[in-house]
Amino acid sequence: MFSKDEIVKSVPQKGFFGHPKGLMSLFFTEFWERFSYYGMRAILIYYMYYEVTQGGLGLDRTTANSIMAVYGSLVYMSGIIGGWIADRLLGTTRTVFYGGILIMLGHIVLSFPGGITPLFISMVLIIIGTGLLKPNISSIVGDLYSEKDVRRDSGFSIFYMGINMGGFLAPLIVGTVGLEYNFHLGFGLAAVGMALGLIVFLLTKKNNLGLAGSYVPNPMSKEERKKVLTQIGIGLLIVLVLGYILIQQGIMTIDVFTMTVSILGIVIPTLYFILMYRSNRTTADEKSRLLAYIPLFVSAMMFWAIQEQGSNILAQYADERVNLMIGSFKISPAWFQSLNPLFIITLAPIFAWLWVKLGDRQPSTPKKFSFGLFFAGMSFIVMIIPAYMNGTETLVNPFWLVLSFFLVVLGELLLSPVGLSATTKLAPGAFAAQTMSLWFMTNASAQAINAQVVKLYKPETEILYFGVIGVIALVIGLLLYLMTPLIQKYMRGVK
Incomplete structure (x- = not known):
């Protein structure tokens, strides 16, 4: 185990827009990983509910929306597993690499024609792979900076821009190919994107990352490893056998499964907070910071519950409720998925500059x-x-949807990169990667709840649906603002 100072000194501290050189490696690795993920996601909802004659699977829209939300939830929920593997077994860099391999295989499976079974196999591979890669690559970004480095929030904003550059191009390229030519060809392009990300990571990590991510923070002894891995193997076997029996008996339907995931979205983070708080490896200051983290976690859940509906409810809205003709030119509904990352690419440098310019005068987390x-x-x-x-019977001007995406991006830049940075600062030392996984659980929990919420959306309930969810977000935001002095007290010196 290396000290924080040794890790920071091993990383070239200049070389990428005034930031550590390792940020470049992680920036481009995540760029291609997000290209693959958002490329698949841009056409996935349409692939599920378009008719078989249109190249889709012919599922009904409510089921497709629920599957989309559950898939998104499990992608982020699996980060708990990835964080544990990095903390206890492999370290973050090796975990990131293996995750990329699984993601690539998942896209390859979906690039071949098939029914619902290949879809679920692909989803399982991508869920596990993203769980290994996503939280751990962000954790490596935190390793590049000392705890008091004023470039930290700015660095996470730049990293976040890399994520969104991949997310911007993917719907335009994969979305167009998938909807205009062939869904499976689009999924194949997503596989190529992940392969490029793996190549970038392998070629640059030695020179640019130093010791960052190369260590195992809380390694197991040989005896402990053998015992735990045996227990995990037995547990997985039981789950697989039980799942097979329940599916064969018709008990484990899609509705039952989505409800199970929705419940897990609340139970898992609750148990994690209790586990970390009660651990003897967590100091008194770290316990106080964990308490401060809880309202931030809940607020982030509410944010993602809105933001993530861009890939299902708003994607369906774009396909069915928006006038896609601008003069004689027809917009692809998948292109709206590029709005979120486009606005982030445009605005992220401004926010990164703003936080550096304000320094200690910037608003608290x-x-x-x-x-x-x-x-x-x-x-x-x-x-x-x-x-x-x-x-709700007439087609809507597309600029209403553009405005909605623009507003949520302003919120995302205030919350998401700042949340990543705050997580690395508030995390207990013995649970560093796992706390980053817990941050991604805000998204998982939000989408797990969305799996039930999206069932309420219909054109006739449109005003009530958007209005109630919007007002709830405003109320939680006001409560958080009023609680700021108390939260900062519990943060014990972390701004």
């Missing part, structure tokens, strides 16, 4: 979160206006 929730809430409130003005 809880206040940034509360402002983020305000914009998220407003992104749904504005969706009421076209339905209120013209009803």
Whole structure:
């Protein structure tokens, strides 16, 4: 185990826009990983509910939306496993590499024609692979900086821009190929993207990352490893056998499965907070910071519950409710998935510059979160206006959807990169990677709850649907703002 100082000194501290050179390696690795993920996601909802004659699977829209939400939830929920593997077995860099391999295989499976079974096999591979890669690559970013380095929030904002550059290009390229030519060809392009990410990571990690991510923070003894791995193997076998029996008996339906995931989305993070808080490896200061982290966690859940509906409810809205003709030119509904990353690419440098410029005068983390929730809430409130003005039978001007995506991006830049940075600062030392996994559980829990919420969306309930969710976000944002002094007290010196 290396000290934080040794790790930071091993990384070239200049070489990428005034940031550590390792940020470049992680930036481009994550760029290609997100290209593959968002490319698949841009066409996945349409692949599920388009008719078989259109190259889809012909599922009904409510089922497709629920599957989409559960898939998104499990992608982020699996980060708990990835964090544990990195903390106890492999270290973060090796875990990232193996995760990329599984993601690539998942896209390859879906690139061949097939029915619902290849879809679920692909989802399982991508869920596990993303769980190994996603939280751990962000954790390596935290390793590049000392705890008091003022470039830290700015560095996470730049890293976040890399994520969104991949997310911007993917719907335009994969979305167009998937919808205009062939879904499976689009999924194949996603596999190529992940392969490129793995190549970048392998070729640059030795020179750019130093010791960052190369160590196992809380390694197991040989005896402990043998015992735990045996228990995990037995547990997986029991789950697989039980799952097979329940499916064969018709008990484990899609609805039952989505409800199970929704419950897990609440139970898992609750248990994790209790485990870390009660651990004898967690110091008194770290326990106080964990308590401060809870309202931030809940607020982030509310934010992602809105933001992640861009890939299912708003994707369906784009396909069915929006006038896609601009003059004689027809917009692809998949292209709206590029709006979120496009706005982030445009605005992230401004936010990164702003936090450095303000220095110690910038708003505290809880206040940034509360402002983020305000914009998220407003992104749904504005969706009421076209339905209120013209009803739900007429096609909507596409700029209403553009405005909604723009507002939620303002919230995302106030909350998401700041949340990543705050997590690395508030995390107990013995649970560093696992706490980063817990941050991604905010997204998992939000989408697990969404698996039930999206069932309520219909054109006739459109105003109520967007209005109620938007108002809830505004109320939680106000409460968080009022609680800021108390939260900062428990953060014990972390701003």
